[in-house]
Amino acid sequence: MPTVVKAVEDSTRIRANRATGWPVTAWLSKLKPDPLKRLHLDLGAAGKQLTGTARTSVPKASGVQRARVDTEVRAFADHLSDDLAQPWATAVRRASTSRLTDLGDRLDRAVASTDLGAERIPVWAGLVRVLQWLLIMAAIVGGLWLALLAFGSYARLPEPPTPEVWGFALPTLLFLGGILLGILLALVCRVLVGLTARRRAAAANKRLRAAIAEVSGELVIEPIETELSAYASMRSALAVALK
Template sequence: MKLLRRKEGPSLDDRLTSLLEAAELAEGRLPAEPVAAALEVAGRAGVRRSLSVDHTVVALAGATGSGKSSLFNVMAGGELARVGVTRPTTSTAQAALWDGAGAGPLLDWLEVPRRHAVTGDPQGLVLLDLPDHDSIELSHRLEVDRLVELVDLLVWVVDPQKYADAALHERYLRPLAAHGEVMVVVLNQIDTLPPGAAERCLADLRRLLDEDGLHGVPVLGVSARTGAGMGELRALLDERVAERASWAARLSADVSTAAARLAACGQAGAAGSAVPDEGRLTAALAEAAGVPLVVEAVARAHTHRAVAATGWPMTRWMRRFRPDPLRRLGLGSGARGELIGRSSLPEASAVQRARMETAIRDVGEASARDLPAPWAAAVRHAARSREGDLAAALDKVVATATIGVARRPRWWGAVGGLQWMVFGAAVLGAVWLGALFALTYLRLPEPRLPTVGELPWPTVLLIGGALAGLLIALLSRLAAVLGGRRRARRVARVLRSGVARVGDELVLEPVKEELDRYTRFTEALGAAGS
């Protein structure tokens, strides 16, 4: 069933949907009472519109002695309600039904068991006589409070003595200021007033209602005993029943009230006016993750491995006794480049943790600026909500970023082979010279030696091989240092990107989701209250 559409703005269906969305978004963020009230309004509206919309439920409410039961009897055309003056006589609500066919489920929902069929017009009127709202019986007052929230049209019956009663105005009329469209105030017993006094009472009652915010609410003077003003009251009720719109107007007022209560505690200026310092957050996370230590270890490890692969064969074996800087941190890759596992990086220091926590807190504070207190608290909590996952995520970034840094450049193999060649030449020269020494020692004839200029080949091979090996080692070390720095810069970029991604996923994204939730809340609330 499609609810009535107002002349302008969204339909009541759309407003109810928006109110429900706003209430669901506000759960856990705003105080429970207004959120529960909004959910109740949305649920109640769904039930009311599923029941008979051809009937208009009008409730007569008033204080003890106001004469509402007398009005009920006059309207119903019989002595249906017990009449009293000084004490409450109506203990439970009762209904008079004009053409009550189909009104059973509606009255079952209202929990009104006492029902009286009435013939005549207006067809579709369901008139309720409520207990006294100032009854000494708590159950009577609770019954009034319950039905005041459910009926389609409220007729408040007052008398000349108690029309200014503070309990009526402060407990009922003022809180229902948004429900003026579905409210009528009747000053009963005007026959007891001297000539001219009735007009003065009605004018004073009008003033009090205006102070309550109920501008434009119809105010009628009647007498249930003499019938004065009853025709005007009947005509007004006939008109409202014929329109069959009071139930929708009541729901519309309920939606506006619920939306206003949510707005009062959960809506403020635009969110996100301050941009979080993402660079500071990334820097703090990088420091806590040990990125500077890892970058330095990458450069040193590259040099260490290059020297071990391209150094002088007689001295490179000593590198085995020096720990690999990356392996010592549990970083690098296996034979196939797979992730080794959790690193052995030292835990962040107290100073590093403090800087990281401060950066996270600053993100929450900057994002929560200009938000109302409940939503600001939710945003700040969102910034810290996944703080416990940061250590593992950052460690994974570091371990992943260092995969492949152990790959050997091709030139290492070529230079290593060259080193073995010149080392072999030096060994050959040394052996050759040793053989010549042995021949001289044994006084054996020496073979003719080939020469390079003035130098014999054995000497050239020994000295040249040694010098060439040292030169190649020095050049290789220089190239390794430069390559290590280049590789460290590349790893640093990857690490910074990964750390920024972790910060975005675990810190900024929850904040953005919470801000988006607030934006959707304000939009839904605006649609519900429009």
């Protein structure tokens, strides 16, 4: 889970920074590998259809991790069967580990089918992207205008009238304003991107925990409950017979 949650946060940060960053340099983020794609978790809308055959690239559990899971499951079964007679306690322990061999594949499918909510950039990031390109276009227009004025002066052509805004020549304002505002907007958005990435990681963590709880409930809790239910039924039958 920590690997996947960290990948959601990093992937969201990369994609949102690419959308909201200054377009002149934002393309450099394409050189960074997307963490979710490396884990084969960037499945989009078709992800749930693919999970029947596709596997993720989430690192497999080590021997130590599998041993910890086995120990925790057995400790859980021992706690529940502490007051039972030895045959029933043994049955509960056996039931708790009866399906542990299926745990790895089922958890892999659970992770792959969970909607991590990271495949789309935030709506506000899309709006910022449009604004960034408008600022770049303004800077290009201003730069071409200044180049035309410089060429006309060099060629000794009559200088066309240049409008002013707030005491600044309009082409200069377009050129410098487009660049400076774009850079400033990208820096401000980095804070918003960080908040969005952490929020999406927290949401993914919650969904993953729910998916893992469902798998563990089916593979560990249900077999134990079956044995405990059989034990309760036997106790009830004996109580009726002894009356």
